[in-house]
Amino acid sequence: MSENLDDMYREIILDHYKAPRGKKPLEEKDITSDGHNPSCGDELKMELKVDKKNNIADVHVNCKGCAISVASGSMLAEYIKGKSLKEVKLISEEIKKMLKGEESKITEDIGDLDSLKGVRQFPVRIKCALLAWMTLIEGVNKFENGTKPDSFTVSTEDDK
């Protein structure tokens, strides 16, 4: 494990952890998706409002968990608003690759999300950072397959 704690708990991450974005539950939602991380008990609830052009109109993330999973969920809420479902799925896959240390095709400026890279040095914590993104992918997939909200549940153990 890394000697330098600040590599993982970067200022941006601590900022998101202390004041998570997307805290307000949505009144109208098209997607709800729940994720959990059985190894540490983290739980995450996500609500998404999708507009007619299939763009994310609004996001709510409620994560009960560690600083990394909360910060990752908060960054997700901030980042995906206004993005199309296609873009959202693409970036989620790329974030997954980035966290797992695989080659990622990200060329654009992903802002705060870049700070999640520090988690790579702490292998046991990668799942914490992944939770929000896996919950998102699951929710969007189910939405596109026509499954109704409130029935989506994903576990970080599903991604072996």
Added chain:
Amino acid sequence: MSTETTKKDFLFDVQKIKSDFPILQRKINGHRLVYLDSGASTQKPIEVIDAHTDYFKKINSNIHRGLHTLAEDATNAYEKTRSHIAKFIGGTKTSEIIFTAGTTESINLVAYTWGETNIAEGDEIVITDMEHHANLVPWVMLAKRKNAIIKRIPITDEGRLDLSDIQNIITEKTKLVSLTHMSNVLGTVNPIKEIVQIAHQKGAVVLADGAQSVPHMPVDVVDLDVDFYAFSAHKMLGPTGVGVLYGKEDILDKMPPFNMGGEMISEVSFERITWAELPHKFEAGTPNIAGVVTFDTALTYLENIGMENIHAYETKLTAYAIKKLIQIDGLKIQGPYNTINRGGAVSFTDKNLHPHDISTFLDSKGIAIRAGHHCAQTLMKRMRTIATARASLYIYNDEADIDALHDELFAMRRYFGHE
């Protein structure tokens, strides 16, 4: 901690003991290793490490079958550990000591042999609300196979067994009571003897999970009168992959074997197979010989300090740890504050911080603790938490280790902005 305090208050020289454990010299992230995760697995003294090497250098061989010198030496060493354990836990017969891979396998052995033949539809199996998954999942699955019923002894908010309704929980329908001797999360030491008496009055047998108790206090299974008792070598200075199941001879005799293969048979033909005598009936195949032989040295190391001394020392250190930790704002001890009938597993939660963040932070300062659900998800639910952080103590810990934990927990709250 001043050395003077150590010598005056405690019954052995902790600094000398620390020096027996080579791993404690290791620097972790630039800091002295403060190992507070002995509830998960203890470190090993140099004597044990050497014994393991010596086994392979001098007597390595298979046991119970060869007729050459090495086979005889290895067999003798293996059986010597068995006799040692029989003495260590109160003077049982050697035929009542079965080697397994660990506590989990010991309990599964009982579930799949005794359980399969003695539990029928409608029978009741009593466990408690503080069990490790190793003493919960095998019984829940057995109950499912047999349509039997699982009943639980509840716990109080303090984290002790609530025995107020025990006469209605353990009934004439109860076939088995299986409970931990000491909780790996709460540190609570349960009144096994009292529960055994109640269970026996109702005709039930009792299994006690001793994984957290045998390493830390004198245990006499004959006096407790338990029917089965399970524990692991690696939580008491020994190697991983070695466990013990104690069972009363008359019960073991009636049980079918667990694994089938070599060593556990007497005579084999295609028409008829007879089982070996106890304890070999339950030891099919080549066991972890090196581990078992090495375990003998670990037992001797503990005996030289004295289990009474170890227990007294850890009780004092646990009281010190609780006293220090409750000084930190936002921290809550999950388990009894009173050290009577309480061991040195000290779980805590922080009202703001997740145990994983606590553990990562402490690790960066060289302090090893456990964070998570501790294989006790049902207990976490009862405690209304998703996970805890746990510092668990052993003979090589001292007040300086507790002080380091305390100071870094303070620093941690500042770091995460929860001053």
